Amino acid sequence: MKTNRLDTADADFDERLGRLLDRAPTQDPQVTQAVERIVSDVRTRGDAALLEATNRFDRSAWNSAAQLELGRAELEAAWLGLSAELKAALEQAHARIRAYAERQPLQPFEFGDSHGNRLGQRITPLDRVGIYVPGGKAAYPSSVLMNAVPAKVAGVPEIIMVVPTPNGETNAAVLGAAYLAGVDRVFRIGGAQAVAALAYGTQSVPAVDKIVGPGNAYVAAAKRIVFGQVGIDSIAGPSEIVVISDAGSDPRWIAMDLFSQAEHDEDAQSVLISPDAAFLEKVSDAMDERVTTLPRHEIVRASIGNRGALIRARSLEEAVDVSNRIAPEHLELAVDDPRALLDRVRHAGAVFLGRHTPEAFGDYCAGPNHVLPTSRAARFSNPLGVYEFQKRTSLIECSPDGARVMAKIAGTIADAEGLQAHAASARDRA
Amino acid sequence: MKTNRLDTADADFDERLGRLLDRAPTQDPQVTQAVERIVSDVRTRGDAALLEATNRFDRSAWNSAAQLELGRAELEAAWLGLSAELKAALEQAHARIRAYAERQPLQPFEFGDSHGNRLGQRITPLDRVGIYVPGGKAAYPSSVLMNAVPAKVAGVPEIIMVVPTPNGETNAAVLGAAYLAGVDRVFRIGGAQAVAALAYGTQSVPAVDKIVGPGNAYVAAAKRIVFGQVGIDSIAGPSEIVVISDAGSDPRWIAMDLFSQAEHDEDAQSVLISPDAAFLEKVSDAMDERVTTLPRHEIVRASIGNRGALIRARSLEEAVDVSNRIAPEHLELAVDDPRALLDRVRHAGAVFLGRHTPEAFGDYCAGPNHVLPTSRAARFSNPLGVYEFQKRTSLIECSPDGARVMAKIAGTIADAEGLQAHAASARDRA
Known part of the structure; x- marks a missing residue:
């Protein structure tokens, strides 16, 4: 299977790695212009513009904005309609994400100086937040939990979710997850029009203080435009994984771990770094074998071929140094003693330690958030957490x-x- | 003295308050285009472009990029040259800002579940940060302390400061504050060219992971452009203060508190809200009297006239509700029992409690950071703190x-x- 092969001993290694990591700017001026029009229209005309854009882009025929809201009964019905197995899995994931988030909240403090002055930091939840959930094919109940649970744990009193329902199709797992997570209101809207409605408010959709959640290029452009009017989370780039493995891992496991990233889309990046050349070959063989089992094998081949890499390093330590340069969203340390390498890791959104911890556990249920910094932002940015739904106020008396x-x-x-x-x-x- | 006068009992109060808070978009397309050229030039040509832009915009004639760096000896000489009184004041401010920041750092955690899985959150400092300090008239040693101290407390190993020296003029207090705060390297560069150098690195200026600090429209535009390549702090808008006072405050004090915000620039916003109409008149009289004592009286008159307001509310509680709508950067509660009102305050960057706590204390020395969310961002954003110089990494094993x-x-x-x-x-x- 076609992929990029690099060796840290090669004279052109730095240059080739640099090219592999390089991203063309993702802002399309035509997309930006179209989005500016939509955002301005919804800001000015409110529900009327929201309704028109929704009917147009989602191919629906709603007569009134009131029809855009899904009631609590519909969410409950969606939840009750899920299989017992899926309900149990979502409940367990929800409990674990919540248990992790409950360790996070900032605590307020206050102290006095020797002159009788009091100084403090007050912590309060945001008043109202919006969660953007993509619709259609890429509609993920796990994203609902990962965005809503930290907001709930922060104590946000009102969580508004938007999810487009193209051609009127709702996703029962997404609505069920919203029910489970305690989302307060759900609107079946999406795209730039939904972001604008959340940022400025319309007659039907309340204005929020912050908008989080992934979306396509139109959603990302809209979030950039409304930033400042409301808070936003980071603008997510393509997903990335770096796996560092010695020869002790099962090559078939590592192959599938790389695929679990590659199957997202053609721009996803899967990189394996190992000091063992023979192991890299075994993983390559396992990739050839296992790719055929995947319905999404075309996306996987494109992603692995264009942006994937098998990199031989001189040592595990050097492998970590290469990973630090990539500053990946996800880093697997598939070795016997991952803790020995962890101190050397400087930049990664989440680290998966040991051979029994594939990234997929973090995507769904381990507990930490799956919303993580991409495109080298792990050098300065953070996983989504309770902190992002709290705000601090300084106190001086x-x-x-x-x-x-x-x-x-x-x-x-x-x-x-x-x-x-x-x-x-x-x-x-x- | 001319200002806006509002009363919450008036039928058009909401509309007039909305107009007062409304800001025209601050992004000038011509500025953006010029900045895009400069950023791209420095990114491509490095030191050569940086040197050209610096000589052009700062009217200097450096021959080599090496001349752009100020050595440790120059910083020390600047510090030693300050008056004993100013050194003592800066040292006390530094100690207090540090003592407050030392309460902030996030602590790592790790815990196990009942199945033998381990979950954690690692906290590490950013590797290298850049601090932008404006030069010329608006060169403030307090800004150096407020940006550098939380980075130091976070454990950032390398802090790079940039400060333009137009016409070759250095500001001894700014350089002395950098010495005191332990800034590692200082470059005499500014504008979009300095932001680009920090974001992408040149042969002389190392690339950083995050850029913080205030600047003019060119600096703000450059920070927007490099955002993503590096982290940035918020893009600061004009400064704001809301003072809530009953009749028990000295009107002269309150007048000067409003001026301390208004003297920053013509766009600054100073708002007084009181349930006592006679008190508002007394403050108005005190403003007329005290403005004449100020060298910057023209700026103060412009700011108070255009964007300032004296607002009568029906009660102190309603005054807080109006303030929540403004979500000000600074909020003074000049009343006998400020804690009784504090619970009602939902949005403010910093709250100054009681009649003996003017905003100026927070600007310089109380301890909490003076970099605060502006333009209603206190609804979702935070004071600058140690948190902004740390990053979290999720751990799953x-x-x-x-x-x-x-x-x-x-x-x-x-x-x-x-x-x-x-x-x-x-x-x-x-």
Whole structure:
């Protein structure tokens, strides 16, 4: 099966790795222009524009905006209609995602200084958040749980979900997951029009304070436009996995781990790094064998062929150094002693330790969030968590004595900065 | 003195408040185009482009990029040259900002489930960050401390500061503050060219993982362009203060608190809300009297006239509700019992409690960061803190037994999502 083969000992390794990681800019000016029109229309005309865009893009024929909301009874019916096995799996995943999120919330603090001043940090949930869930083929109940659960744990009082239903098709697993997660309201809208409705509000859709969740190029462009009016999560790029393995792993397992990333889309990136050349060949053989079992084998072949790589490194340590340069969304350490390598790992959204921890566990049920930084953003960005649904407020409360101390410091620095009103305001309290 | 006067009892109050808060979009297409050229040039040609742009925009005549770096000795000399009073004030401010930041860092966690799986969250500092410090008139040592200290407390090993020196003028207080805060390297560059150099690296300037700090429209446009390549802090808008006061405050103090915001620039917003109409008049009189004492009185008059407001509310509680709608960067509660109102406050970057706590204390030395969300972003965004210089990595480590439990859950949901490689990868471990 066609893929890229690299060796860290080759003179052109750095250059070839650089090319493999390079992404063309993903913002299409035509998409941006179209989205600007839609966002502006929904902002100005509200429900009327939302209804028109929805009927047009999702090929529906709703007469009124009221029809765009799915009631609690419909969500419950969707949940009850799922198989017992799927319900059990979603419930277990939900409980595990929740248990992990419950370790996260920021705690408030407050303390006093020796002058009687009090300083603190208050933590409160956001008032209302929107969750964008893609519709159609890529409609994933796991994404509903991963976006809604940390918001619930943060204490967000109102969670609004939007999910397009192209050709009127609803996805029962997605609606069931929304029921399970306690999503408050669900609208069957999508695309740029849904993002605009959440950002500015319409007569029917309430304006939110933050919009999270993945989407296509139109959704990403709309999120960029409304950023500032509302908060957004990161703009997700194609998914990535780096697997570091010695010869002790089952090559068939590693092949399928690479495929689990590649099956998402042609731009997904699957990279295996090993110090063992023979092992890389065994994985290559296993890929040839196992790809034939997959319904999505064409996507897998395209992704592995264009953006995948088998990389031989001189050592496991060097393999980690290469991974740090990639700063992948997912990193598997399929070795006997993954903890020995972990300290060397500098950049990764999530690390999967040991041979029994495939990335797929993290996608669904291990507990940590599957919304992770892509495109090297793991150097500076974070997995989605409870933190993203909380906000901090600084608190300062000075005593008359403490204010005298503050006035002297603030006055002196304000003078140096040439800000006389600051200085006077400070010294009024001296 | 001219300002806007509103009353919550007026029929057109909501509309007038909305107009007062409304901002025209701040992205000038001509600025964006010019910045795109500069960023692209520095990205492609590195030091040569950086040197040309610096000489052109800062009216300097450096011959080589090596001259753009200020050495440790120059920073130390700047520090030693400051007055004893200013050094003492900066040292006290530094210690207080540090003491507050030291309460913030996220702690890692790890826990096990009943199946022998381990789940965790690792916390590490960013590798290298850039701090943008404006030069010329608006060069503020306090901004150096507020941006550098949380990065230091987070454990960032390398902090790179850029500060333009137009006409070759350096600001001793800014360089001294960089020395005090332990900034690692300082380059005398600014504008879009400095942001591009930090984002992509040049032969002389190392690429960083995140860029923080305020700047003019060119800097803001450049930060928007490089966002994704590196992390950025929020794009700051004009500064804002809301003061809520009853009749018990000294009107002269409140007048100067409003001015301390207004003196920043003509777009700054200063709003006083009080249930006492007579008190509002007294503050208005005090403003007339005290504005004449300020060298920056023209800026103050413009800001208070265009964007400022004196608002009468029916009660202190209603005053808080109006403030929540504004979601201000700074909120002063100049009342006897500010804690009684605090629970009602939903959105504010920082709250200043009581009559002895002017915003100026928070700008310089109280301890909490002065980099705060503006333009209603306090609904979803945060003060700059240690968190912004750390990153989280999720950890998952399954035992063979635990993997069997995970495989069943993940396999079932993957089947429902039509992702067969995910399902196979999970079930390999069953």
